[in-house]
Amino acid sequence: MLEALMLMGGLGILIGSSLAVASKVFYVYIDPKVEAIDEALPGANCGGCGFPGCSPNAQAIVDGISGVDSCVAAGSDVAVAIAEIMGVSVSEKEPEFAVAGCYYHKAKTDIKYSYDGIADCRAADLLFGGMKECKIGCLGLGTCVNACVFDALSMGDDGLPKVDQNKCIGCGACEKACPKNMIALTSVTRRIIREYTEDECITPCQRACPVGIDIREYIRCIKVGDHQEAVKKIKERNPFPTVIGRICPAFCEIECRRQLVDEPVAINDLKRFVCDLEKESKDRVSPYKAPETGKKIAIVGGGVEGLSAAYFSARLGHDITVMEATDLLGGLLRVAIPEERLPQEVLEYDIEGIIEAGVKVKTKFKAGKDFTIPGLLKDEFEAVFMASGGWDNRVARGDINDVVNVFPGGYLLIDLLREGLENSTKFSLGKNVVIAGSGNRIFDAVNILKKAGVQTITILSRKNVDKEMVEELEKLGASIVFNSGIKKLFGKEETLTQIEYLDLTTGVRHVIDADSLIISSGRFPQLCFVKSKSFDSKGDEIKPDDFDTKEEAALPLQWEGVEIYKEPTDRREQGFLSSKDPISGYSAAIIAINGGRKAAVLIHHLIYDIPFIQSFNLITKQSILQQVNKLNDVDIQARNVMPVAEDKIGTRVEHYSGFSKETASKESERCLRCGILCYERSKHLH
Secondary structure (H helix, E strand, C coil): CHHHHHHHHHHHHHHHHHHHHHHHHHHCCCHHHHHHHHCCCCCCCCCCCCCCHHHHHHHHCCCCCCCCCCCCCCHHHHHHHHHHCCCCCCCCCCCEEECCCCCEEEEEEECCCCCCCCHHHHHHHHHHHHCCCCCCCCCCCCHHHCCCCCEEECCCCCEEEEEEECCCCCCCHHHHHHHCCEEECCCCCHHHHCCCCCCCCHHHHHHHHHCCCHHHHHHHHHHCCHHHHHHHHHHHCCCCCHHHHCCCCCCCHCCCCHCCCCCCCCHHHHHHHHHHHHHHCCCCCCCCCCCCCEEEEEEEEHHHHHHHHHHHHCCCEEEEEEEECCCCCCCCHHHCCCCCCCCCCHHHHHHHHHHHHHEEEECCCCCCCCCCCCHHHHHHCCEECCCEEHHHHHHHCCCCCCEEEEECCCEEHHHHHHHHHHHHHCCCCCCCCEEEEEEEECHHHHHHHCCCCCCCCEECCCCCCCCCHHHHHHHHCEEEEEEEEEEEEEEECCEEEEEEEECCCCCCCCEEEEEEEEEECCCCCCCEEEEEEECCCCCCCCCCCHCCCCHHHCCCCCCEEEEEECCCCCCCCCCCCCCCCCCCCCCCHHHHHHHHHHHHHHHHHHHCCCCCCCCCCCCCCCCCCCCCCCCCCCCEEEEEEEEECCCCCCCCCCCCCCHHHHHHHHHHCCCCCCCCCCCCCCHHHH
């Protein structure tokens, strides 16, 4: 008995010792923060955060991979609790939600594929490539629906996924599951910033629209009588909808597929109808906005481009102030279009809508006189966009005799030539002058500059010039650089210091000293000015947090001016004065609006220091896309014509009176609801 007890005790000691050793060898440390966050999470293990369960997401939060608000199944209270555990604050997050990108029923396609029992879109895509000729459309097997654990997706009677916005929490599971990117997350920011790509189901009319309005959808809304939603769709990409409904060249109608059987849909007239309806109702449809960012942005110029840049930037959540030299906003729209075509009260209505979107305005506030761009950057503005207009704007407001100097060292060639040597004191030229552009008047400019005491004159030309011109310029004391486009300006306080230009042949960038820049076009280039990054002696970036307020204020301001981005179709389009740049004014207001939107995109990227990466497959004029050249089974329907307005006491206020509800409804029914290859056949619908 005693021997048995001793044996049992010995075994116990041996096992205990072994376990003690094992606990030391195989011990796994559990971070208390990870454990606390895991307990705070709801335990749904839905995968919406991108990790296979709440525990891995808790570890990702501690590692800085996920945010404190990364759990899509939890509310804001959980995000706040996790933030307290991490010792950080939680900021307001912009909501995201899923949208479907295919509109045509698979049941109506001419060519169908048999899936032979396959019930997953990804497998069908790999094996068969799709359900019809269109390589973009929805496969319709509902894989996205199966991926959603929040019951926010369902397959409609037409075989397409439907999103319940009240249930969708933007987890992205459906986006990951779809092999064709037919359903994807979107947000306010994404919808403003996005450019359209070749692998999207974009209609011919929308591709032709300079601002990319979803024309198919707003016409559908008119057709079903949802006029407020139609206005919202238009305002997503157009802050001047009531104005554009009267003066747009209607590039969209040129590409309307309906003209293959009769006449294009009256797209612009329908826009005018629904926006006039909003105006008459006195119930303005407000555009959606992202959460406030607290970033202060200044826009120089209250014309179409400037106000559009302000509108889109305000909707991105930024604090916007427009600075206009005159006492009225609107630019050329205010003075260049007859009242019969664009009544002033219509223009005022759209401008009021822009201001209501959160835009502040300062009138009679002139750049170079009442303020400077470096001064604005020192006055808490994160960025300044220059939309000062061109020579035509100056003629309209009677400023042709003033030498305009919007940014330090920047002048127009036309001002230098008009003033000549006699009034060269109006120009602070410095020793090093760069002229952007070429042409015969460059000789006159070089003579004026040399007589004014300029030591170095460099001409940056986008073109090649003949040998005789080069020799003549060299005799005058100027040098010329061919195939070059200016990309950036650099300055210190109130002076220009350097210019960066791109060799359009090799793509190599060069930086040269410059005290002033003479622009040969009739307007200043579109530039966004921001503070330059500072670096220490080791080459490391010096951030504002490295200084206290007094030290930062004592440092000299260094700034840079960045050109607005362009379509990446050709390197030769980069830099100032390319064919993509307005030389004096824009050819149409709708194009100026898109210039403003692109400016807002540039500003957004610069203030957050986000690298601007253009998609390689953007839709451009050079894109080769699937297309339709014949329509089958479409009834001929005459286009509804907008009636001429009746005279009022001998004076016609407007040329046309606009559509009635009945006429607009009839015209909206003519829309074929096109896709890349698909369209609605009227003989099948009736």
